[in-house]
Amino acid sequence: MRTRVGIIGAGPAGLLLSHLLHLAGIESVVLETRDRAYVEARQRAGVVEHGVARLLRRSGLGERMDREGITHDGIELRFDGRSHRVDFSDLCGRSVEIWAQTEIVKDLTARRLADGGQVLFGARATAIEGIETDSPRVRHTLEGREEVLECDYVAACDGFHGIGRRSLPEGVVRTFERLYPFSWLGVLADVPPSCEELVYARHERGFALHSMRSEEVSRLYLQVPNGTDPDDWPEERVWEELAERMAVPGWELRRGPLTSKGLTPMRSLVTEPMSHGRLYLAGDAAHIVPPTGAKGLNLALHDVALLAEGLRARYTHGGTGALEDYSAAALRRVWRAEHFSYWMTTLLHTSGDAFDHRLQLSHLEYLASSRAASTQLAENYTGLPRP
Ligand code: FAD
Numbered sequence: 001m002r003t004r005v006g007i008i009g010a011g012p013a014g015l016l017l018s019h020l021l022h023l024a025g026i027e028s029v030v031l032e033t034r035d036r037a038y039v040e041a042r043q044r045a046g047v048v049e050h051g052v053a054r055l056l057r058r059s060g061l062g063e064r065m066d067r068e069g070i071t072h073d074g075i076e077l078r079f080d081g082r083s084h085r086v087d088f089s090d091l092c093g094r095s096v097e098i099w100a101q102t103e104i105v106k107d108l109t110a111r112r113l114a115d116g117g118q119v120l121f122g123a124r125a126t127a128i129e130g131i132e133t134d135s136p137r138v139r140h141t142l143e144g145r146e147e148v149l150e151c152d153y154v155a156a157c158d159g160f161h162g163i164g165r166r167s168l169p170e171g172v173v174r175t176f177e178r179l180y181p182f183s184w185l186g187v188l189a190d191v192p193p194s195c196e197e198l199v200y201a202r203h204e205r206g207f208a209l210h211s212m213r214s215e216e217v218s219r220l221y222l223q224v225p226n227g228t229d230p231d232d233w234p235e236e237r238v239w240e241e242l243a244e245r246m247a248v249p250g251w252e253l254r255r256g257p258l259t260s261k262g263l264t265p266m267r268s269l270v271t272e273p274m275s276h277g278r279l280y281l282a283g284d285a286a287h288i289v290p291p292t293g294a295k296g297l298n299l300a301l302h303d304v305a306l307l308a309e310g311l312r313a314r315y316t317h318g319g320t321g322a323l324e325d326y327s328a329a330a331l332r333r334v335w336r337a338e339h340f341s342y343w344m345t346t347l348l349h350t351s352g353d354a355f356d357h358r359l360q361l362s363h364l365e366y367l368a369s370s371r372a373a374s375t376q377l378a379e380n381y382t383g384l385p386r387p
């Protein structure tokens with residue numbers, strides 16, 4: 001099998017890249033190890049930055065988001081039993097869309113298949129070869145057979161556990177990493193949200209986040225120690241803990257049946273460079289952020305917009321400048337988001353250290369009283385036009 005761009009991974013990054021290349025008249029093949037139902041049901045992010053929403057609309061993928069998603073003009077911070085609203089529209093003139101990653105992936109998959117795109121589910125990439133030549137290859141298994149995909153370029157959009165990052169030669173690649181001593185227990189609940197905007201709560205017992213998927217479905221998270229077994233958190237315990245951590249006078253948490261429960265470890269990781277020879281990394285394959293601040297999905301989509309632009313230039317007039325700049329350009333945004341996610345995480349999660357606690361409260365009070373401090377949060381949360 002031969003194509004121009006071999007893409008590994010049918011997550012949001014791989015699928016959007018394939019779609020943008022198709023719009024530019026460039027053929028690609030997507031290899032995805034899982035089946036379609038699994039990929040479409042995987043519960044993950046829910047906040048789409050202002051600029052990413054525009055990118056989705058511009059590439060013909062905004063219709064359902066604009067009809068069924070919810071525009072949010074701010075978030076609420078809770079600490080010390082009180083509440084502070086960060087008004088994005090007022091502070092930076094931008095907003096975000098509450099639109100789940102599962103829905104973006106469903107729309108993208110349907111669109112690629114309707115456009116005759118090749119998305120091969122059940123195809124597991126096992127090796128990337130010849131990245132320093134003009135014709136790299138992706139070895140993969142499909143329906144029990146060993147296959148080879150020959151291409152001009154390989155885009156590894158295969159997430160944190162994929163083979164892309166590990167295929168960059170040793171000595172070329174450098175990894176920067178930070179681990180955190182806590183995880184998120186995330187639940188999905190069949191109950192209307194108890195708030196109109198997302199609530200980020202700092203509490204001595206740990207961080208809590210109230211998000212949503214629709215007018216009927218809430219998405220909630222609790223800080224828990226690493227290694228927590230979700231089975232130790234029956235429904236009743238989840239609701240009691242959320243209610244306690246998010247409590248402010250006059251507010252009540254609506255409760256309902258939980259429909260999913262999962263643990264997300266927290267990690268910051270950046271791989272530099274994000275390309276070598278004819279191999280390009282995008283999304284979680286190249287970098288991970290802790291989820292506080294909702295940057296993972298947005299970064300992945302920014303990466304592939306840049307990469308698609310570089311490939312479009314290469315195939316339309318032969319210019320390789322944008323492809324050569326891809327890694328440096330992507331990393332500028334990545335490091336901004338890494339800092340923001342790290343900052344939001346350390347601002348809101350409990351470490352158990354009394355000094356940290358005092359610093360957090362001081363900074364939260366500063367946010368509540370200073371327009372300049374809140375503007376930084378608003379700009380980063382809604383997404384900087386140019387990092
Ligand atoms: P992925 O979505 O991981 O897609 C990679 C794809 O590659 C997968 O479909 C995988 O099956 C496939 N693949 C892997 N290896 C191979 C192979 N060898 N061959 C073929 N295919 C392969 N971000 C937030 O902003 N908020 C959140 O609440 C949030 N929660 C998260 C919870 C979890 C459990 C995880 C893992 C991530 C979460 N994220 C969250 C991050 C966000 O979802 C990711 O940043 C986003 O999915 C990145 O998209 P991607 O396309 O780069 O990678």
Ligand code: DHB
Nearest residue numbers: 045046211291292293294
């Ligand atoms: C969601 C996830 C986040 O990490 C976040 O900061 C806000 C919302 C969500 O899944 O809805």
